[in-house]
Amino acid sequence: MRAIRVFFFVILAVVLMLLAAANRQLVTVSLVPEALAPFAGGQWSLTMPAFVALFLAMVFGVLLGLVWEWIRESHLRAESSRRAHDLAQLQREVGDLRRTHAAPRDDVLAILDETRKPAAAPAGTGSTLPAPR
Structure with missing residues (x-):
């Protein structure tokens, strides 16, 4: 079982490194549309490599899924x-x-x-x- 887990993590690491190497160009991520930026009090955008934006989106999705399931299963814990x-x-x-x-x-x-x-x-x-x- 340990060998399967190590194999899975090695494959995952290789895929993530290939994804990072293929997506090094810079992208701008905006939290607020440009039309609403004056009302939001500043510029809510960040420029970063594309793979960082992808990784952050994946981490955000996993965390959102964990919280969603924790809330959904609260009646089972009770x-x-x-x-x-x-x-x-x-x-x-x-x-x-x-x-x-x-x-x-x-x-x-x-x-x-x-x-x-x-x-x-x-x-x-x-x-x-x-x-x-």
């Missing part, structure tokens, strides 16, 4: 948190029930339970069967 809380509560209840059932019982009930158990066969009766438990 549901997961609620279920984890419910599970912890149920585990506490099971633990309490186990401690309750393992607690010493009433002496009278313990005596009655012992009389209900079948008696062991006396030794020397010639029986080869094991004693009941």
